[in-house]
Structure formats: structure tokens, C-alpha cells
Amino acid sequence: MDKRLEALLLGKIRHNLKTHLNVIIGYAELLAESVEEEPSLRSMEAGFGAMREHGESILLHLDKAFAIRYADEESILAKLSSIAEDFGHEIEESIRVGGRLVEQYLDDASLAGSPFVGDLEKIGQSIRQLDAAVSALRDGGFVSIDDLIDSGILAKSDVELVDLHSTNLNVVLQPEKSEYPSHILILDDNPNIAHYLSRKLSAVGHEVSHAPTTTAADALIREGKVDLVLLDILMPGENGYEFLKRAMPLLNAGNVPVIVLSSLDEMHTIYRCLEAGASDYVSKPCKFITLNARINSALERKHLKDKEKEYLEVIEREKEKSDKLLLNILPFRIAERLKTKEGTIADSHPGCSVLFADIVGFTPLSEKLTPNQLVEFLNETFSAFDSFTDEIGLEKIKTIGDNYMVASGVPEPRDDHAEALVEMALRMLRYFDGIGTLKGESISVRVGINSGPVVAGVIGRKKFIYDLWGDTVNTASRMESHGVAGAVHLSESTAALVGESFDLEARGEMEIKGKGKMKTYLVRG
Amino acid sequence: MKKILLIEDNEMNRDMLSRRLERKGFEVILAEDGREGLEKLGEAKPDLVLLDVSLPVLDGFEVLRRAKAEPETSSIPVIILTAHAMDADREKSFELGADDFDTKPIDLEGLLAKMTALLEE
Structure with missing residues (x-):
């Protein structure tokens, strides 16, 4: 028979x-x-x-x-x-x-x-x-x-x-090459089993390592080379279950599945191992084709988890990028608020200062430069201004043509908002002193500052910009337009705040468009 | 209440297992052979199937193959029940898409653990 x-x-x-x-x-x-x-x-x-x-x-x-x-x-x-x-x-x-x-x-x-x-x-x-x-x-x-x-x-x-x-059953099942050729670690103290499995696993396309003790396994897992672990339970020294409990965080971090190899009479240990995080188990003695099928399904799940992790990382990176971009446009606190929910942000700030700076000599210069050179010049100038704002801790608002607008005391209030902004203005002046003339045109900067209450925030739905509104802003702009090339022009309210820190020169009363008569000052240093 | 379809030709096994499962709070539907099993699978849409391998009319493997080939029923988990006797049964079962495997005599705690795992998925 x-x-x-x-x-x-x-x-x-x-x-x-x-x-x-x-x-x-x-x-x-x-x-x-x-x-x-x-x-x-x-x-x-x-x-x-x-x-x-x-x-x-x-x-x-x-x-x-x-x-x-x-x-x-x-x-x-x-x-x-x-x-x-x-x-x-x-x-x-x-x-x-x-x-x-x-x-x-x-x-x-x-x-x-x-x-x-x-x-x-x-x-x-x-x-x-x-x-x-x-x-x-x-x-x-x-x-x-x-x-x-x-x-x-x-x-x-x-x-x-x-x-x-x-x-x-006469159809003999032949294990096929694995769809996920991987590095499989056999953690078993029996060299014969390890040898047998290693041969069979290599035949279906896997790379195989053998560790007779959990200490030997640790090193390989830590190197991140292992994709799947076949784990024996009964081993001298630390046993399979203890290893599983200890190494699970490390294994999870790499999505490394563990398949437990056990004898039938170790059923209780198997339950414990599955609870401790093993993906699957196979009873010894087992047919290779069964083990192979379990390995393949564990590897397929690992593959999906790896992909998921990869995508999450891409999403995280993209989010960081967009956060960074957002921070470039908006102050941190404001960006956070916009991300959470608020559609419109308009905060009242009772005390802050606003500065406008205009490049004098820009129009004749622009006729001598190609558009590219012109943009290059503006880029260099405003980049230098940007680094001043970072150093002093100010909030750049925007540039309008050759005009640069910066505020102090928003969105974070500060007591020395006026002084800080005068400091900014003096740095701008010094920067232009360093240039002197360009293409035969003498260029300089004209700065105006005003202090008072403003409303600051972000409105609209597109092209967000953190901006300021209010009479304080208009007057600051007037200070600049009525100012003097190579000098800092202050309104009375700013002058009152910085009089003790800087040497000021009263310009007397002057007629300011739309405002009537105002007392103004120039900073002498 | 979870609905279990038990396909088992042995009358005593059927009686015993169904009563024990009912005690554990399952609703148990019975089928005595492969064909009846497939019919009830389609009609009753159970949450899980316990399937004996050696069945008259249509054997368990054929039931499994057809159940897994039918989109309507392919996602219903199937646990194959068989004597440990035929080692190849296990391979063949997984090959045909069985979700788990248990050997007779049945250790109820073990079987319940497997059932719970599949029902929770």
C-alpha cells in the first residue's frame, strides 16, 4: 500500500x-x-x-x-x-x-x-x-x-x-519565491533546526542570520538589518518569552514581526507570547510550507506598515515645510492661531511703534539699472534690513516698492518698542552710509517713526499677511514722507518715549498732510 | 449576539459544541454536510464559520474553497476543525484561505481565543 x-x-x-x-x-x-x-x-x-x-x-x-x-x-x-x-x-x-x-x-x-x-x-x-x-x-x-x-x-x-x-492532497505544494525577500533572523539554540530553516528560507529568496542566544540577536536587531524574527521559546539563558517582552519596543520601532516556534505543549506560553506582541506562531515540528505561508503573510503586513510609516514621514516633512513657510509670512503665535481655527485675527495693541523707510535716489538709480540689477539691489538692501529686524526682535510687516515697513511691540508687546525701532532706523542709516553712491547716484534712506495704538492681524482668505491698521500707521507714513534724507524723523509721541535714550532735535511745528500742525523731531544720534 | 455557523457531520460533536458555544453567548446555526453548510452560509451570513474537514456530500476543503471564492462570503472568517491526524490538512487549509485551524478534541478555551481574535478583526 x-x-x-x-x-x-x-x-x-x-x-x-x-x-x-x-x-x-x-x-x-x-x-x-x-x-x-x-x-x-x-x-x-x-x-x-x-x-x-x-x-x-x-x-x-x-x-x-x-x-x-x-x-x-x-x-x-x-x-x-x-x-x-x-x-x-x-x-x-x-x-x-x-x-x-x-x-x-x-x-x-x-x-x-x-x-x-x-x-x-x-x-x-x-x-x-x-x-x-x-x-x-x-x-x-x-x-x-x-x-x-x-x-x-x-x-x-x-x-x-x-x-x-x-x-x-496529491498535488505537492512547492513554496514559491517570496514576494518580499527579506532578512530573517532565526533565534534558536538548536543548530540543526537553524541549519534546516536557513537552507529552506534561502531557497525562497531570503537572507538568513542565526543567533543561538538573545544577546547575539540583540546586536543584529539593533543594527536595523533584521526584517523578521523566528523565535524559539525554550533557550538557555534568557528565554524566548523574556526576550519578546524586553525587545518588543525595539522590534516595534522597526515594524519587525516575530513568529514564535513552539512545541504543541507550550500552548500557554504561546498565548503569553501573542499577548506580548508576537505576530504569529507555528507549532514544531512544522511543515516548511506552513511556516513559509505565515512568514509571507507577516512580511506582507510589515511591508504595508513600512509603507504607512514612510507616508507618515513624508506628510510630517511636508507639514514642517508648510509650517516653515507660514512662519516666514506670519508671526509664530499668529500662525498657530490660524492653524487651529480662527478665520480672522484682529487684535488691539495699545502701545507700539511703526517705522517706514524710503530709499532716496531710487528713481534716478532705477533708470540706470536693468530690471534684474534693480531687483538685486532691493533684495540685498531689504535682506540686510530683515537681519536687523531679527537681531532687534521686530516684526517686519511688508515692503511696498522701495518702501520698507516694520513694527515694534506687535504681536508681542514690549516696553522699549520705540527705542528698539529708533535703533533699527539708525542701523538702516549706517547701512546706507556704507554704500554712499551707486552708478554715480548718491543714495540714502529716509525714515519716519510714530508710536500709538494699532489694530494688528490677518484678514481675508487668501495671500495672508500680518498687517497693521489705524491712525498711528498713517502718521508713521507721513513722518517718513515729510522726513529728511539720511535722517530719522519722529512724531511727538515717539519722541516722548525715546527722549531719554537718544539725542533729539526739535523741528518745530510743521504742517502734516491730512493731520494739520504737528511737532516733530529728528534723531541726532 | 455573534452568529456562528457550525458545519459538522458528527451528531454528538455538533450537539456538544453548539451547546457549549450557546452557553458562552453565541447564536449557533447548524449544518450537517458541506452542501447544507454552503446554503446556510449564503442565507444566514454568519460572523464566523467552524468547519469540519471530513464532511459528506461536499468535503470541508471544497466548502472552504467555494466560500472563499464567493465575494459575498469571502470575508467571513473560517476556522477549520479537524483531528490532528492529517498534518497536510493544516497546509491545505491555509492554502485555501482558512483563517485558523483547530484540532479535535477541542480545547474550548483555545478555540474561543481563536474565535474572539477573528471576530474582533
Whole structure:
């Protein structure tokens, strides 16, 4: 008989035995749960618990017996007889005790007529069937598959089903090259397993490293080379679970999935590992193709997470860029307010100063320069002014042609707003002193400053600009237009604020357009 | 209440598992063979399917294959239930798109954990 088919049949025999146990354990558990809710029957809970334990003990012994390694050339019948020899006394004992427990409860008057009797009978029936199958296997003497069918160990339909199954499974599955060739770290103290996995994983296109201890693994993970970890649980030194708990933050930072390799009897550890953050697990011994499928699906998720992280970083960078741009146009506090919600910002500032500066000699100069040279000249000049505003801590408002407007005391109030702005004006003057003449044209700057209340803010919906409004602004502009080339012209209100810090010269009363007569001053230094 | 479709030909297993699941607060719909399973899958739109492999009429793999091929039902999670007997079952199950796998006799706590994980997704 085909070896594969024999293996399937052997599996079917074990399955049949286990089906009885499934019924015994399942119904015993069900009964234990049910009587728990019936006060009069609660004393039986322990008995049903014992029934379940006997079932589980038989299951354990069966698994052990079927786990024997046999020589391949042995026939299924020979294998069955060595398995039966291994059944041991415990199985029969448990069957006997379990059977007696069932009988005892069936005789119990307090259960009579209750719905639990049917369940108990099912347990009893399964125990009898299990007993018959185990005895038949112990007696042995089978010479053909038909004997197995006759003794009730196999059903004819089992053989047919297995036949169908084996055709179904005959398509040999070959692992394909991975769609995500990656660096896989095998963390396992067993060099044979590591060697085997390493060969198989390389064959599907992965790069593989092996670490026999978690210390060795740490270094590789820290270098950022590892894309996925295959983790053994039982290792000398720090075990797999401890490693997982400790290294999870590091692994998460790199979206490195962990697949736990474990034995079947480590189920509790597996739960703990999954809770600690492992992505998946595979029970040993495992078919490579299963492991491979799990690895591929973990890598696919990793790939998506990496992409997500990448996109988030791009978004973050773009946001930084736009924030930076916004800060170039608007004061920090104002930009923050605009980002949160406010549509229009208009704040009253009771005390601040406003400066206008105009380049004198600009018109004749502009006739001698090409448009490019002209822009170059303005750019240099205003860039120098910009750095003064940064140094002194002022707020540049805007430039209008060759006119430069800057304010002090907005949006952050400051007591020395007037002094700071006069300082600004003097720096502008010195800057032009350094230039003197350009293309034969003498150029200089004319500055006007006024102090008082303004409204400052951002209005409109497009092309945001932080601007100032109010009479204080208009007067500042008049101070500039009525000023003197190479000098700083102050209104009376500014002069009153800076009189102690700077040497001023009164210009007397002068007629200011739209304002009437005003006392004004020039700064002498 | 989460709706579970249990496709299992063994009467006692069906009775036992459905009663235990009902105790845990699930609504359980039963099917005895593959064809009935597929019909109920389409009609009842359960939240999760527990599928035995060896079924009469249509075997579990065929049910799984058809369920996963149908856009209407492909996203319903399927847990394959089988005896540990056939190792290849596990591979084949995942190959065909099963969402998880459990072996009989069923450890209810373990199965519930798998079900909860899939239902939460």
C-alpha cells in the first residue's frame, strides 16, 4: 500500500479513537458546567471533572503511543501492533474508572428524568466504543486492512475518505519565491533546526542570520538589518518569552514581526507570547510550507506598515515645510492661531511703534539699472534690513516698492518698542552710509517713526499677511514722507518715549498732510 | 449576539459544541454536510464559520474553497476543525484561505481565543 495512504489511514485510526474522547471530554465538561448552575446537583461537579480528567489522561497516552517513530518500511499493521503495545495499563484503568463513574451517576436517583441523563448515556456509549477499539488493538492479530474494518477500528467509509483525501492532497505544494525577500533572523539554540530553516528560507529568496542566544540577536536587531524574527521559546539563558517582552519596543520601532516556534505543549506560553506582541506562531515540528505561508503573510503586513510609516514621514516633512513657510509670512503665535481655527485675527495693541523707510535716489538709480540689477539691489538692501529686524526682535510687516515697513511691540508687546525701532532706523542709516553712491547716484534712506495704538492681524482668505491698521500707521507714513534724507524723523509721541535714550532735535511745528500742525523731531544720534 | 455557523457531520460533536458555544453567548446555526453548510452560509451570513474537514456530500476543503471564492462570503472568517491526524490538512487549509485551524478534541478555551481574535478583526 502507498506509504502516504498508510500514514493517512493510521491518522484516521487515531482520529477515530480521539473522536470517542472528544465526546467523553466534551460532555463531561458540559455536564460539569451545567450542574454548577443547579444547586441540588452541584456536588456532582467534581465527579464530572474527574471524568474529564480521565478522558484527558487517555488522550495524553494515546498521543504518546502514536508519536513513536517507526521504521518507514514497516507496514501499517506492524506499526499498529507496536503502538498498541505502548498503550499501557493507564489507558485501560482510566477507561474502567470512567465507565464506573458513568454507571454510578446513571443509577443516581437525583439525576433521574433530568436532561443530563442523555448526555451521560452518550459518554457511556463512547467509553464502551473506546474500550472495544483499544481492546481490539491490544489483541492484535490483524493481517489485512479488512480485518481492521471488521474489528470496528476503521470504517469502510474511512478508507474511502482517506482515498479521496490522498488524491486531493496529491498535488505537492512547492513554496514559491517570496514576494518580499527579506532578512530573517532565526533565534534558536538548536543548530540543526537553524541549519534546516536557513537552507529552506534561502531557497525562497531570503537572507538568513542565526543567533543561538538573545544577546547575539540583540546586536543584529539593533543594527536595523533584521526584517523578521523566528523565535524559539525554550533557550538557555534568557528565554524566548523574556526576550519578546524586553525587545518588543525595539522590534516595534522597526515594524519587525516575530513568529514564535513552539512545541504543541507550550500552548500557554504561546498565548503569553501573542499577548506580548508576537505576530504569529507555528507549532514544531512544522511543515516548511506552513511556516513559509505565515512568514509571507507577516512580511506582507510589515511591508504595508513600512509603507504607512514612510507616508507618515513624508506628510510630517511636508507639514514642517508648510509650517516653515507660514512662519516666514506670519508671526509664530499668529500662525498657530490660524492653524487651529480662527478665520480672522484682529487684535488691539495699545502701545507700539511703526517705522517706514524710503530709499532716496531710487528713481534716478532705477533708470540706470536693468530690471534684474534693480531687483538685486532691493533684495540685498531689504535682506540686510530683515537681519536687523531679527537681531532687534521686530516684526517686519511688508515692503511696498522701495518702501520698507516694520513694527515694534506687535504681536508681542514690549516696553522699549520705540527705542528698539529708533535703533533699527539708525542701523538702516549706517547701512546706507556704507554704500554712499551707486552708478554715480548718491543714495540714502529716509525714515519716519510714530508710536500709538494699532489694530494688528490677518484678514481675508487668501495671500495672508500680518498687517497693521489705524491712525498711528498713517502718521508713521507721513513722518517718513515729510522726513529728511539720511535722517530719522519722529512724531511727538515717539519722541516722548525715546527722549531719554537718544539725542533729539526739535523741528518745530510743521504742517502734516491730512493731520494739520504737528511737532516733530529728528534723531541726532 | 455573534452568529456562528457550525458545519459538522458528527451528531454528538455538533450537539456538544453548539451547546457549549450557546452557553458562552453565541447564536449557533447548524449544518450537517458541506452542501447544507454552503446554503446556510449564503442565507444566514454568519460572523464566523467552524468547519469540519471530513464532511459528506461536499468535503470541508471544497466548502472552504467555494466560500472563499464567493465575494459575498469571502470575508467571513473560517476556522477549520479537524483531528490532528492529517498534518497536510493544516497546509491545505491555509492554502485555501482558512483563517485558523483547530484540532479535535477541542480545547474550548483555545478555540474561543481563536474565535474572539477573528471576530474582533
